[in-house]
Ligand SMILES: Nc1ncnc2c1ncn2[C@@H]1O[C@H](COP(=O)(O)OP(=O)(O)OP(=O)(O)O)[C@@H](O)[C@H]1O
């Protein structure tokens with residue numbers, strides 16, 4: 001049985017539906033990449049699963065962890081899952097740390113809560129974690145406040161805090177956006193290493209397709225509150241079937257590529273308040289026909305495994321000519 | 330002592346000096362102090378003696394310096410009416426006023442803040458709407474109306490409590506209630522919005538995502554942040570401890586500083602008015618200093634901003 005199982009997850013804010021039924025299973029120790037343009041619902045999916053959305057959000061569907069339902073569960077039930085079973089690294093690191101508490105205290109809080117560490121033991125472990133995520137001179141900086149750290153360092157403090165509870169599943173929401181390329185690689189490496197040691201599962205939410213392909217076993221592509229394609233990373237990256245997935249890959253600039261090859265997806269993500277009829281991607285899609293504009297394609301098992309929600313997938317036989325940077329074709 | 334505290338003290342001192350200078354200028358502009366203080370019908374020799382006594386024939390800068398030196402010695406001269414030193418007259422009245430304003434402040438804090446926080450934590454509930462309605466009522470009703478209504482109900486109709494004077498503890502009840510209602514309303518309203526603002530911050534979501542019990546999220550993460558704006562408002566209330574009861578003291582014939590302000594202004598007892606000004610300015614400045622110290626304790630960002638100066 002999968003560790004976490006999401007079925008038909010829906011979220012609406014003030015009557016505007018932003019998630020339209022997400023189905024997702026993640027096994028123990030598995031790493032799943034979640035990609036898609038800004039606003040497609042990547043963060044909201046996991047905030048909803050953990051009950052962290054503001055009160056005005058209406059959440060439907062089911063999220064089960066080891067068979068235990070989280071949606072509609074009591075506060076104490078959800079609190080037992082947070083941090084211990086599922087930890088989350090948030091997108092905006094600087095404002096996600098409490099400005100009036102020392103970073104060490106914020107890390108130790110998790111250590112006390114989940115591992116019963118107190119006093120010197122907690123402090124030593126907090127320093128070790130800060131060291132681990134690459135914060136220089138952790139032993140002295142443990143007593144500093146968040147505003148005394150750079151955005152990238154705050155992000156690393158967030159990561160240390162999430163790792164403190166030794167969670168079974170780590171949701172890393174853009175964990176490396178505030179970091180430069182070398183640190184980014186170090187952090188991804190660190191996460192992979194920890195996963196190898198502890199068997200922690202991970203969801204990597206990222207705009208960086210290279211990072212997803214390097215770290216994740218499977219990847220799901222979201223568009224306008226739906227998963228439109230999901231497959232093993234290797235299969236998905238070598239032969240994307242959904243025109244949107246294909247478009248995402250084509251839009252990646254390549255270091256050695258000439259400039260003319262960059263092909264952005266035309267148009268913009270639809271406003272959740274005014275979704276087009278039928279397939280939400282149809283207005284931007286080259287191969288859309290009348291059916292696409294009237295009916296929404298259901299996700300179906302594809303020929304090559306995985307899931308696909310498209311009436312006119314990109315031909316399977318045609319291999320991707322230009323593989324994304326850093327990914328073996 | 331940290332440099333910023335010294336800087337604050339210097340600024341506080343300057344503020345008080347500016348207030349007193351302002352008082353000096355106004356006094357001089359409003360006419361010959363001898364005439365003003367002694368009245369238009371004063372005999373000429375009295376006026377001359379007064380001028381001699383207070384150095385009014387000296388050049389103005391010399392008079393100003395003399396005036397400042399007097400202030401430092403807390404010597405404002407003698408009240409026209411009671412012939413006692415003005416500053417004593419003022420300081421004598423302070424305990425009576427504090428006997429009303431300190432219990433009122435405690436009520437404001439003790440009821441206003443918990444009510445506001447509770448409302449924020451149960452946003453949209455019946456209790457929340459109740460708190461909003463009562464607080465609007467609290468800070469819109471003028472204190473003289475509230476005082477009179479309370480007197481009519483509890484002193485005149487029910488005769489449970491006295492309507493004025495200072496003879497027993499019971500005499501303080503109605504003035505204290507009248508004083509505190511408005512502040513309770515304002516604090517409840519303000520604490521509620523400060524708390525709602527903080528609860529929507531990303532770091533609260535982080536605290537929840539750790540698995541902290543809700544109680545700890547509120548006490549350890551939300552309240553310390555909400556305290557920063559609330560302290561500002563409390564600072565204003567502390568600053569008004571001495572001069573904030575003018576209306577209520579008048580309604581209830583309570584012999585405090587507020588009554589003294591009314592009486593000495595009406596009588597043009599300028600020595601007393603000046604002494605009052607100093608005491609009131611000093612109390613506000615001290616409240617300001619306390620707020621600054623509290624900010625530093627509550628918010629590390631402000632602390633390091635100061636250290637950088
Ligand atoms: N608190 C909120 N109130 C109202 N709408 C919200 C709220 N949070 C998210 N939304 C909306 O939900 C949709 C999905 O947002 P979400 O944050 O999940 O996007 P995302 O895929 O994580 O994007 P990004 O890559 O920019 O982080 C967006 O249309 C967003 O405007």
Ligand SMILES: [Mg+2]
Nearest residue numbers: 042043044091
């Ligand atoms: Mg997001």
